[in-house]
Amino acid sequence: MAEKYAEQADTAAEFPVTVLEELRSSGLLGLLVPAEYGGLGGTLDDLLDVGIALGRVDLSAAMIFAMHCQQVACVIDHAAAPLAQELLPEAAAGRMYLASVTTEASKGGHLLTASARLEADTDASGQLRVDRFAPIVTGGAYADGFLISMQAPGARSPGEVSLVFARRSQLDITASGDWDPLGMRASHSVALRLTGRVPDHQVLGEHGAFRAVALRTLGPLAHLTWAACWLGAAAGALSRVVQMLRDSAKSKDSATKSELLLARLSRARQRLDTVHALLRHTADVYTAASTGDGDVSLPRNQLLINALKITASEECLRAVEDLIDAVGLRHGYLKNSPTRLERTLRDLRSAPLNYSNDRLHQADGVLALLDQGVRFA
Structure with missing residues (x-):
């Protein structure tokens, strides 16, 4: 499937929607999800094997899949039980394609710091305000959810960063700029501004960790x-x-x-x-x-x-x-x-x-x- 559409997606610099649908229906979006949540219970070696196989025919599609699986692994390893129980069955069923939001204009791709800050609502509602611009978000225009790195509420330094999950339905999303790169054209890594509110339990791990x-x-x-x-x-x-x-x-x-x-x-x-x-x-x-x-x-x-x-x-x-x-x-x-x-x-x-x-x-x-x-x- 990926090989069939690779040339078209490369020429037009368009996201491989048909390949994503195949990943959904095949259960591969849930490759790493434990069987108890309905996933395939795959190992790291399984993930690497699929990455190699997809890479042979379409590197953009392979990287889209790999980056989604990285996000799923973060949920498995670091999400508290309520969030894991919410997200992992959706990933296993192919309903949750996750995109990563870690880049910022002020820092490039530097992973361990953030400029934009999560703000906690002061009305005791347990909500966090997200206002985040990222110059590169692979597949973000098609994602069902996002893992977003931001400064923790009350952070005293750029290194106090939280990772927060947000559903597409919880956000207003604005894409900007064109995507016309030399290669990796089907990854559709456009710039996005994400704004909205999410409940505090959607933070993975501890704030600032x-x-x-x-x-x-x-x-x-x-x-x-x-x-x-x-x-x-x-x-x-x-x-x-x-x-x-x-x-x-x-x-x-x-x-x-x-x-x-x-x-x-x-x-x-x-x-x-x-x-x-x-x-x-x-x-x-x-x-x-x-x-x-x-x-x-x-x-x-x-x-x-x-x-x-x-x-x-x-x-x-x-x-x-x-x-x-x-x-x-x-x-x-x-x-x-x-x-x-x-x-x-x-x-x-x-x-x-x-x-x-x-x-x-x-x-x-x-x-x-x-x-x-x-x-x-």
Whole structure:
């Protein structure tokens, strides 16, 4: 389904509504939801497998799905019982597609601070006032609900951030600007202003405790699922190139006789195997650290999770660049090539920018100073 509509959605920069409907009806929006709430009870490995599979045919659709699942994981891990019991059955039934609202014009994509503040009504109604502008909200125009980061009521610093859920029906939503990017065109990540009131029980975790949500769940799941989607996109590109080359292998002037081409294919495959190994290792470490007496926030764990994001975003892009060099102008650069390398390159160019690698390296420098013994996860 995603492959069928990918070209149209990319050309028009339109949200893949048909794919979202398939995700709803198939139950995949509830992949991570425990069976007790009607979900599929899927594991992290299941989520990564679906991300890779979707990424092979449409990276925008894969990222839309992955970001929704990140939000569902936050509800599972951090929502109090009343909110979890309200939301998780809806996600399992395909009625709750969740969008993430963490960007702000004043801070870019910096995750752990906020400028806009939640205001508590003074009439003892238990309501919180939301007034939030975000320059980028992936799929926000089509979401059923939002997880929104804002300064906690009475916050004394930008780092005292709360994560609050809001239904579409609880908000007035205004979209602004056009969405006409180089790649990831079907993600429809437009700017939104969200205003409205929500009850206080729709805060996930404690007020001001978003940092714990981000370090334990949102950040690691983002980097793991994004890496899976990027890996899928690059693996799909390599698969299409190999298929094209095998189809032409019987020709006497077949490109498969070129030693340079074979070396470039080898390099691309090496990059993808490296990312895949790092992805699976990081998933195992995260699963162990997020259960029992583990601690995801340990510097060695955070360094590994950040290294996965940085490595996957760079190596998957470089693998596609290797493939373009390998097959040349006709099959590597033209839009109508069956390899679809041109679209994959445009989409993957966003990967190092999607929570900037430069920002992660700065954070990792601090974390490296905290781990004098250089202990590996």
